[in-house]
Amino acid sequence: xxxxxxxxxxxxxxxxxxxxxxxxxxxxQHKELFKNVAVVMSDNAKQVWQYELNNTDYTxxxxxxxxxxxxxxxxxxxxxxxxxxxxxxxxxGTLGRIASGISNDLVTRAADVMLKERRKLILxxxxxxxxxxxxxxxxxxxxxxxxxxxxxPSFYSKPKTFEELVKxxxxxxxxxxxxxxxxxxxxx
Numbered sequence: 001x002x003x004x005x006x007x008x009x010x011x012x013x014x015x016x017x018x019x020x021x022x023x024x025x026x027x028x029q030h031k032e033l034f035k036n037v038a039v040v041m042s043d044n045a046k047q048v049w050q051y052e053l054n055n056t057d058y059t060x061x062x063x064x065x066x067x068x069x070x071x072x073x074x075x076x077x078x079x080x081x082x083x084x085x086x087x088x089x090x091x092x093g094t095l096g097r098i099a100s101g102i103s104n105d106l107v108t109r110a111a112d113v114m115l116k117e118r119r120k121l122i123l124x125x126x127x128x129x130x131x132x133x134x135x136x137x138x139x140x141x142x143x144x145x146x147x148x149x150x151x152x153p154s155f156y157s158k159p160k161t162f163e164e165l166v167k168x169x170x171x172x173x174x175x176x177x178x179x180x181x182x183x184x185x186x187x188x
Contacts, residue, residue: 004035006082007177008075009063010107013044014091016126017052019151020045022163023088023170024061030181037063038075038082040106044091068105075110078117084177085114088170089126089151092134098123098146099137111146120177121146124169149173 009027011020020041027037041049041058049058066073075082087094087107094107103109114121123141125148127134138148151169159165174181 004033006036007034008038008082008085008110010085010087010110011041011045012087012089012091012094012107013042013048014089014126015048015052016089016151017049018162018166019089019124019170021053022166026167026170026174026181028061033179038066038073039063040066040068042068042107066106068107070106071109073106076106076113078113084120084122085110086122086173086177087111088124088173090123092127095123095125095141096137099140115144115146118145122149122173122176124149124151124173126151147176149176
């Protein structure tokens, strides 16, 4: 029996492209754990990546990339074998559309599929402060089975670089998706 999994990653236009980059790097370092890594990026996500990271290196990753309008992507169907979707970073607009059941692009359709199939949906939200609408949308997604994982890094691992700091969040998201990699654990 193959223990490798299929995982989907969505990148939205929220600030924090470094989170997506570090997640991509980690997935690449642990490629033996995955059958497929599928990625969908919004147009805004590509713009934010270029602005914040000063490159278009997202085009260099050897993952399967899907256009945001491609509803034929395998993870847009409940009959697929994708076990998790991590939205990293997740904008409040995307969060609101998911909470409202609006599947107007591949990101929101894939999130809807994960919720209806009772699979792992992890949203790395990246906004502050939160208004009551954001909080209620988070509650709705949580009650529907999704996991809100704010992009709030931990410091007890004593990270020395931005990437190490961000990795405290992305490794946690992978763990929440049921993918265990060797990462810092408190008091271990």
